[in-house]
Amino acid sequence: MENSMNFFLERYEQLGETLAPPIELRQSLRVNTLKITDAVLIQRLSALGVSLEKIPFTRHGYYCSSNFSLGAITEFLLGYFYLQEAAAQVPVELLDLNKEDIVLDMCAAPGGKTTQIAQVMQNKGAIIAIEKKRHRLISLKSSLERMGVSNTAAYLFDANDARFLGIEFDKVLLDAPCSGNFVTDRNWFNKKSFEGIQRMAEMQKSLIKSALSVLKKDGILVYSTCSLEPEENELNMEWMLKHFKVVIEKTNLKIGSEGLTKVFGRKLDPYIANCRRFWPNKTKTEGFFIARIRKLYD
Amino acid sequence: MIELIKKFTDKEVIDFTKMIKVGDEFYLVEAGLRKIRAQVKSFPFFIGAYLGKRDKPSIFLLQKLAEVAEKKVWVNEKGEWLFICGRDILGQSLTKKAEGIVKDDLVLVLNKHDECIGYGTFINDTKPNKAAVQSIFDIGDFLRRERKGK
Numbered sequence: 001m002e003n004s005m006n007f008f009l010e011r012y013e014q015l016g017e018t019l020a021p022p023i024e025l026r027q028s029l030r031v032n033t034l035k036i037t038d039a040v041l042i043q044r045l046s047a048l049g050v051s052l053e054k055i056p057f058t059r060h061g062y063y064c065s066s067n068f069s070l071g072a073i074t075e076f077l078l079g080y081f082y083l084q085e086a087a088a089q090v091p092v093e094l095l096d097l098n099k100e101d102i103v104l105d106m107c108a109a110p111g112g113k114t115t116q117i118a119q120v121m122q123n124k125g126a127i128i129a130i131e132k133k134r135h136r137l138i139s140l141k142s143s144l145e146r147m148g149v150s151n152t153a154a155y156l157f158d159a160n161d162a163r164f165l166g167i168e169f170d171k172v173l174l175d176a177p178c179s180g181n182f183v184t185d186r187n188w189f190n191k192k193s194f195e196g197i198q199r200m201a202e203m204q205k206s207l208i209k210s211a212l213s214v215l216k217k218d219g220i221l222v223y224s225t226c227s228l229e230p231e232e233n234e235l236n237m238e239w240m241l242k243h244f245k246v247v248i249e250k251t252n253l254k255i256g257s258e259g260l261t262k263v264f265g266r267k268l269d270p271y272i273a274n275c276r277r278f279w280p281n282k283t284k285t286e287g288f289f290i291a292r293i294r295k296l297y298d
Numbered sequence: 299m300i301e302l303i304k305k306f307t308d309k310e311v312i313d314f315t316k317m318i319k320v321g322d323e324f325y326l327v328e329a330g331l332r333k334i335r336a337q338v339k340s341f342p343f344f345i346g347a348y349l350g351k352r353d354k355p356s357i358f359l360l361q362k363l364a365e366v367a368e369k370k371v372w373v374n375e376k377g378e379w380l381f382i383c384g385r386d387i388l389g390q391s392l393t394k395k396a397e398g399i400v401k402d403d404l405v406l407v408l409n410k411h412d413e414c415i416g417y418g419t420f421i422n423d424t425k426p427n428k429a430a431v432q433s434i435f436d437i438g439d440f441l442r443r444e445r446k447g448k
Contacts, residue, residue, distance in 0.1 A: 044411075071441075072382075072438075072441060074378060074382060074409060074413070074415060074437070077357075077382060077415075077437040077438060077440060077441070078357060078413060078415075078437065079357065102334075125330070126330050126331055126334055128334065128338070129344075137343050138443075140343075140344070141343060141344045141348075142440050142443065144344050144348070145344075145348045145356055145357065145358075145440075146357065146440060148347075148357070148358060149347075150326070150328070150346050150347035150358075151328075151330075151331065151346075152331075152344065152345075152346075153331055153334055153335060153338070153342045153344065153345040153346075154342060154343045154344040154345070155338065155340050155341070155342055155343060156340070156341075156343055157340060164339075165337075165338055165340075166337055166338065166339075167334070167337060167338070
């Protein structure tokens with residue numbers, strides 16, 4: 001494990017960041033405004049002894065702490081909140097959603113971001129949520145029901161085959177399967193290898209290709225991972241810019257650093273700086289990467 | 299699903315013309331999603347507002363029923379906690395009961411915030427340490443269902 005940990009920490013060092021694991025993560029939730037207001041939920045949870053603190057870079061996110069499990073109380077069961085990591089609440093906010101949009105959520109389970117999209121759209125428009133693993137659909141369905149979502153259709157579907165849905169989407173969210181990061185998994189260094197990361201990056205390229213094939217011209221794709229590895233992030237963006245008519249748009253996010261434009265001595269497209277990279281030591285969140293991509297007209 | 303609703307009320311709780319059946323589950327689906335359903339040549343695992351299946355109403359349907367149904371009981375916090383863990387409601391946990399409820403009636407169970415947390419069969423509320431409402435379904439079913447599925 002020591003060797004593997006050193007290998008990854010040295011890579012981060014080369015990318016300009018000195019990380020010292022473990023990094024403690026704070027539990028956080030998102031208020032479901034489809035069912036309750038922030039003020040009323042704060043009042044109810046405070047009465048139960050839950051401490052809440054607003055997450056400054058989200059609309060309805062709060063850090064929370066309690067001496068009991070928040071995932072079993074009535075307020076949770078009634079769908080008044082979703083336990084969602086702070087960084088994971090950001091991608092949906094970059095989709096720039098309208099109530100008329102038709103949205104594709106490509107790797108939807110367990111449904112945190114799908115239910116957040118429905119919340120922003122106030123249950124209007126339509127969301128197609130696809131998930132290729134049957135057992136993960138159970139948690140997706142539970143989330144949709146609990147959170148009171150009514151504008152979504154969920155399918156057992158491989159995101160690589162999105163074109164077979166026969167629909168062009170205004171917005172696509174690709175929160176891609178990724179290698180994860182050491183903040184959320186204490187045993188991460190022990191489980192990961194460079195070869196595994198390269199395989200993951202290839203799979204992500206295939207998903208990006210699929211996402212762009214079903215996105216309308218001028219539509220928005222938000223690509224995110226909870227990986228810190230440039231192969232799954234900036235290098236995939238470089239590949240995408242070379243192969244598709246797209247731009248990476250600047251965001252007005254107040255959190256995260258610019259995407260890397262120099263990776264292990266290799267100079268990348270300057271537009272990649274528009275991405276946001278969450279170094280956990282700086283953001284106090286899990287490791288994260290987000291890009292907002294607009295598909296251009298021919 | 300219609301039969302289950304009729305057990306609680308004759309009033310129109312939902313627009314039955316928008317109701318569809320997918321497998322053994324019922325959903326309320328608006329026109330936009332109906333169009334998508336027709337377009338996608340695949341079986342949806344979830345579509346629109348979930349109503350429930352057999353004797354298991356969704357949270358959405360429970361709240362709709364609670365708005366119009368008359369046979370309701372209210373529980374205190376301790377009773378609420380035990381009920382969402384799948385337990386019956388003891389007489390001492392009942393704080394209020396609607397008029398006209400008799401033995402074997404189906405009753406909706408509400409907490410102090412007037413939120414419906416399930417339903418059961420009314421037995422007797424005169425004995426504090428005995429079951430007053432026998433649980434049939436509660437919203438904690440979610441957690442138990444998910445755990446079973448994993």
